[in-house]
Amino acid sequence: MSGKYGFGGGIELPKIDSSKPRAVPDQGALKEAVEAGTTLGFVSREPSAKRRPGPKRTEAQDKVSIPGPKRVIDQFRAFCNEQNVTLWEGLELLLQSRGR
Numbered sequence: 001m002s003g004k005y006g007f008g009g010g011i012e013l014p015k016i017d018s019s020k021p022r023a024v025p026d027q028g029a030l031k032e033a034v035e036a037g038t039t040l041g042f043v044s045r046e047p048s049a050k051r052r053p054g055p056k057r058t059e060a061q062d063k064v065s066i067p068g069p070k071r072v073i074d075q076f077r078a079f080c081n082e083q084n085v086t087l088w089e090g091l092e093l094l095l096q097s098r099g100r
Helices: 027-039 070-083 087-096
Strands: none
Touching (some): 070 087
């Protein structure tokens, strides 16, 4: 066993002639083909901007991750469930109850 994977000498891959220029499609014919496809109901395969599901955000968003005792986190989540609000809305309720 004399090669990297136990083969001696390896294999010869065929040489590829890359001197051929790539054919450039006729822009007029390409435009006609796209228009014909559009009239037949074909849609573009170009990626579109992805939007997250849910309501449109009206203000800047941020995230906070606060590790803490499980009993406190569970108590906060229970509070949010009782109030039927999301976690951020529950935090806002608690901040507003401070009176500021």
